[in-house]
Amino acid sequence: MALLADSEVFRAFATYAVIVLVKMMALGPVTAYYRITRKVFANLEDAAGNSRGGDPKKYIRTDQDVERVRRCHLNDIENIIPFIGVGLLYALSNPDLSSALLHFRIFTVSRLLHTVSYLTPLPQPSRALCFLVGYLVTLSMAFFTVRSLLYI
Known part of the structure; x- marks a missing residue:
């Protein structure tokens, strides 16, 4: 583990992975916020706790904003x-630091922009492009990882 902590690529991966x-994880509380403020619940016990003496069954429904989150x-x-x-496997395959940073940063920005474009909502193809960029970054890392393993 100490060797991993000394690796600049692994530290960069860990940083962007945490981001x-x-x-x-932040989308869980956002979902709860939307459920509570719109009185939209998936379970009867949740609705009962928030119905203030009314019929909890009327709060078991769907809402467009809750579903979007x-x-x-x-x-x-x-x-x-x-x-x-x-x-993680890519970081362990000893890639060039600049290449690894490019992969990690592009993926992170694409996911942040994906969330903004999903929750705002921005018109398509903004969300689809953000998804595609992140997906292609992951495929690129997989390709370079497999390639490095085949040449060992």
Whole structure:
């Protein structure tokens, strides 16, 4: 583990991984905020605790804004988790620091912009382009990782 901590590439990966993970985690409280302020709940016990004596069943429904945040969160899960796995292996494959920083930074910016374009919402293709850029970065890291393993 000490060798990893001394690696500039690994430290850069860890920094950007934490940034995107914290961004992803922040969407949980945002979802809760939207649910509470719009009185939109998925479970009867949640609705009962927030119905103030009224019929809790009327608060079991969907809301466009709540669903938008949830979909953004799901998209993060589908993209950030592969980035973490592939990025770790990529960092361990001894890439050039400048190349690694480019990969990590582009992915992080693409996910931040994806969230902004999803929650604002900005017109398409802004969200699709942000998704595609991050996806291609992860594929690029996977390609370079496999290539480095084949030449060992």
